[in-house]
Amino acid sequence: MKKTIYMPSSKNIEKAAKILEKNGLVAFPTETVYGLGASAISDEAVSKIYEIKKRPFHNPLIIHVASLEQAKNYGIFDYQAENLAQKFWPGPLTLLVNKSIGSRISSIATSNLQTVALRVPSHPVALEILKKYKKPIAAPSANLSGTVSATNASHVFDDFGDNIEMILDGDKCTHGIESTIVDVRSENIQILREGAITKDQIFKITKLELDAYDGHKILSPGQLEKHYSPKARVRINVKKPNADEYFITFGEKNNNNHVNTINLSSTGDLQKFAHRLYACLRDLDSMNIKKIAISPIPHQGIGRAINDRIKRASK
Ligand code: TXA
Ligand code: MG
Numbered sequence: 001m002k003k004t005i006y007m008p009s010s011k012n013i014e015k016a017a018k019i020l021e022k023n024g025l026v027a028f029p030t031e032t033v034y035g036l037g038a039s040a041i042s043d044e045a046v047s048k049i050y051e052i053k054k055r056p057f058h059n060p061l062i063i064h065v066a067s068l069e070q071a072k073n074y075g076i077f078d079y080q081a082e083n084l085a086q087k088f089w090p091g092p093l094t095l096l097v098n099k100s101i102g103s104r105i106s107s108i109a110t111s112n113l114q115t116v117a118l119r120v121p122s123h124p125v126a127l128e129i130l131k132k133y134k135k136p137i138a139a140p141s142a143n144l145s146g147t148v149s150a151t152n153a154s155h156v157f158d159d160f161g162d163n164i165e166m167i168l169d170g171d172k173c174t175h176g177i178e179s180t181i182v183d184v185r186s187e188n189i190q191i192l193r194e195g196a197i198t199k200d201q202i203f204k205i206t207k208l209e210l211d212a213y214d215g216h217k218i219l220s221p222g223q224l225e226k227h228y229s230p231k232a233r234v235r236i237n238v239k240k241p242n243a244d245e246y247f248i249t250f251g252e253k254n255n256n257n258h259v260n261t262i263n264l265s266s267t268g269d270l271q272k273f274a275h276r277l278y279a280c281l282r283d284l285d286s287m288n289i290k291k292i293a294i295s296p297i298p299h300q301g302i303g304r305a306i307n308d309r310i311k312r313a314s315k
Contacts, residue, residue, distance in 0.1 A: 003162065004157065004161075004162050004164060004165065004166060004167050005153050005154075005157060005167045005169050006166055006167065006168055006169065007168075007169055008028075008029075008125040008128070008168045008169065008170055010128075012166075012168065013125070013128050013129055013132050013168075014132060015166065016028070016129050016132070016133075016166055016168060017129065017132040017133040019165045019166055020037065020038065020039050020045070020129075020133050020135075020137065021039070021133070023038070023039055023042050023044045023045035023048070024038075024045070024048075024164075024165045024166075025037065025038050025045075025048055025049065025052065025164040025165060025166075026038075026129070026164070026165065026166045026167075026168065027142040027150075027153075027156045027160070027164055027166070027167040027168065028123075028125055028126055028129055028139070028167075028168045028170065029123050029125050029126060029153070029168065029169070029170025029171065029173060030064075030092075030121040030122075030123045030126045030139075030173065031091070031092055031121060031122045031123045031126075031173060031174045031175055031196075032092045032121075032173055032175045032176070032177060032178050032179050032195070032196055033141045033142070033143075033149040033150060033151055033173055033176070033177070033178055033278070034141065034142040034143075034149070034150040034151065034152070034153070034155065034156050034167075034173065035064065035121075035126070035137075035139030035140065035141065035142055036049055036052070036053065036139055036140055036141070036142035036156075036160075036164065037064070037129070037137040037138065037139040038137065038138050038139075039133075039135060039136075039137065039138070040061075040063045040064075040105050040106060040109050040135070040136035040137055040138035041104045041105060041106060041135055041136065042106060043106045043107075043108050045106075045138075046061065046106045046108045046109045046138050047108055049061065049138065049140060050108070052160060052163055052164065053140060053143070053144060053145045054144060054145045055140065055145040056145070057108070057111060058111050059111065059145075060109065060110045060111040060113055060117065061109045061110070061117075061138040061139065061140050062094050062117045062118070062119055062138070062139060062140065062179070062181075063105055063109065063110075063116055063117065063118050063119075063136045063137070063138055064118075064119055064120070064121055064126065064130060064136065064137045064138070064139050065118060065119075065120055065130060065136050065137075066120065066127060066130035066131050066134075067089075067120060068082070068085045068086065068089055068120065070136070071085065071095075071118045071120065072100070073100065073103070073104075074099065074100055074103045074104070074105050074116055074118060074136060075095075075097035075098065075099060075100055075103065075116045075118050076097055076098045076099075076100050077095075077097060078184070080184050080187065080189055080206055080208070081095050081097050081184040083205060083206065084182065084184060084202065084205055084206065085120075087205045088197055088201075088205075089119070089120040089122075090120040090121060090122035090127060091120070091121075091122045091196075091197065092119075092121075092122070092175055092178075092179040092180065092195060092196035092197055093119065093179055093180050093182065093195075093196075093197045093202075094117050094118065094119040094179045094180065094181040094182070094193075094195075095117070095118055095119065095181075095182055095184050096115055096116070096117045096181060096182065096183040096184065096185065096192060097115065097116060097118065097184060097185060098114060098115055098116075098185055099113075099114055099115060099116045103116065105136060105138075106138070109138040115185065117181060119179055123170060123173070123174075124170075125168055125170035126170075129168070141178060142155075142156045142159070142160070142167075143155070143156075143159050144159050144160075146226065146227055146228075146229060147159070147228075147229060147230070148228055148229065148230050148278050148281045148282050148285075148313075149178060149228065149278050150278070151172055151173045151176050151275075151278045151279050152169075152171070152172050152173075152279065153167050153168070153169035153170075155278075155279070155282055158282070158286075172275070172279075173275075174275070175196040175271075175274060175275065175302075176274050176275035176276065176277060176278060176279075177195060177196055177274040177275075177277070177278075177302065177305050177306065177309065178193065178195050178196070178305075179193075179195045179196055179197070180193065180194060180195030180196060180197040180198075180202070180305070181193040181195065182202060182210075187208070189202075189206060189208055189210055190210060191210055193305075193308070194304045194305040194308045195305045196274075196302065196305065198301045198302060198304065198305075199304065200301070225312065225315050226312060226315040227309075227312040227313070227315075228278075228309045228310075228312050228313045229312070229313045229315070230281040230282065230284065230285045230292065230313065231285045232246075232281075232284055232285060232289050232290055232291060232292045233290065233291050233292070234292045234293075234294065234310065234313045234314040235291075235292070235293045235294070235314060236293075236294045236296075236307075236310050236311060236313075236314045237294075237295075237296045238293035238294060238295055238296075239295065239296065240256075241258050241261075241293035242291070242293070244290075244291055245260075245291045245292060245293040246260045246261075246262070246284055246289045246291065246292050246293070247260060247261040247262070247292075247293050247294075247295070248261075248262055248264060248277075248280060248292060248293070248294045248295065249261055249262070249263045249264070249294075249295040250263065250264060250265055250268065250270075250273050250295055250296075250297055251263075251265070251266065251267075251268035251295075252266050252267070252268065260289075262280060264276045264277060264280060270297070270298065270300075270301055270302045270303045270306065271302055273297070273306060274302050274305065274306050277306065277309070277310075281313070294310050294314075297310070
């Protein structure tokens, strides 16, 4: 066992809370991807995240809290925000709201914006830490900026080694793809990042037609064109891979005779594909594969988030 990877026993959760209290960093599992956590009310702690991830300071962090009640100390929740939080929290939905007056969140964590992105994760280990620590935790995905997110504890170790005090091992992440970010500051709610909660699920609750963010005016600086990228060159929507490409496919129709092929769900299960995608990209990098081709992914349900990520990976 690597020395910074710990099992999530109650003793270790307590240790994690103490590290956070001392402005240290703790990586922990969430139901989406692993997060790299620091006290969200400490400029010093939050700065360490930017430094170690090599993340530009203009890209704000998601603030994790234990409950909607706690979230209301930091952000203003109007009707639709409350509605969505009641329905999807704890869970893979991040709500972008205006900062509340007197919000103690570090302005470094929110890149000096007047807004804050809040979420209550559902992974039991994440919730336990939040409940033990009692304060908000800023946590971007636990990977080097621009690269593939981590979906198990070893991925986190591969990126940061012993540079973080603790990595809590909560096994693999159920969804394997990041949370959906929704701007709920007005009645014109907008999806800023497609993710584990689908557009249809959000429509059912809000009854509002909403379009995915078109990426023209950069509201969320993290929506960078190139992101989620393995070292290998990635081509998407490929039906016939080139001989020198490693082929990632989906569904039974894609079981062709290409030599280097991996099918992430031969039954055509998009959830399963999302769950396995990041680990697969990281594995291919560690095998030193230089070229990856990915077959077309249906643009529905969580397929929209998958297409968003692989498109950015291919830039
Ligand atoms: O599933 C997730 O959301 C994971 C887990 C760990 O919770 N976190 C995650 O964080 O994906 P990160 O830092 O990789 O992505 C956060 C995104 C970035 O695109 C950032 O720009 C955006 O959220 N964001 C955060 N605060 C914002 C704000 N105040 N205004 C606009 N965008 C914001
Ligand atoms: Mg990220």
